[in-house]
């Protein structure tokens with residue numbers, strides 16, 4: 001009779017355990033327990049045998065006795081397992097736990113020390129838990145990698161395409177988030193807005209280089225191509241499941257309060273608040289930073305433009321909020337804690 005349901009990996013095959021013990025009767029007993037729990041068990045009865053198996057096979061877990069012969073060679077097994085596959089969890093069995101042994105276990109990244117004698121049920125539960133925790137850790141690493149691609153690699157790609165905008169996306173994230181906080185936007189929408197701000201110009205990837213980096217003015221045909229980048233951004237982000245808001249805010253980041261923006265010519269509150277925030281954040285960065293074709297604008301000049309364009313390019317309440325804040329605190333307005341809401 002099985003102790004629990006079989007332990008299978010994602011491909012439906014039994015999870016594989018390397019079991020190392022130099023005492024044949026113990027090895028047999030442990031193997032029997034793990035077999036019954038549904039694991040595919042490979043046995044080795046000495047260090048050399050374990051290292052040989054680890055050279056050619058990988059395992060979901062390595063379970064090894066600490067003493068092989070009369071030396072503490074279990075940690076050598078652990079080191080070998082992890083040098084081959086760093087995420088392989090190792091559980092060490094010992095009848096003689098010690099402080100030094102615990103320190104050595106830490107050094108070798110041993111997942112758990114199990115003190116013998118151990119009940120079958122406890123041993124199997126430990127194996128299941130350690131394998132499960134390792135799987136979670138592996139998935140976490142995958143998510144972190146995907147997150148880096150999204151939040152670092154993609155913005156960098158946009159900058160390589162349009163070198164005049166170095167650091168633009170990251171700064172717009174900060175400005176937009178600061179404004180959103182002042183406007184009382186909720187935590188979830190703020191997180192989505194940060195993502196939209198980071199990726200707002202991703203559609204520029206689809207604009208030919210000779211247009212994107214052309215010095216001087218663009219022809220009306222070239223301008224038409226540039227104006228496609230919000231729609232291209234919307235398309236590029238199509239595979240971002242459950243982030244329709246992010247896509248829409250990217251799509252709307254060149255709309256204007258007076259309806260003369262693009263691509264849809266939406267007006268007033270037809271443009272979502274996060275997009276209206278994004279418009280201000282992006283324009284502020286474009287003005288406040290030097291570009292190849294212009295120096296950075298002084299704050300007073302930026303304040304003047306926000307006041308002049310309130311109700312035209314910009315949401316009038318937002319434009320007033322930013323203009324007043326910049327007048328009072330300069331660039332620190334975007335960096336500090338919010339001191340007003342509306």
Ligand SMILES: [Fe+2]
Nearest residue numbers: 200201253254
């Ligand atoms: Fe843009």
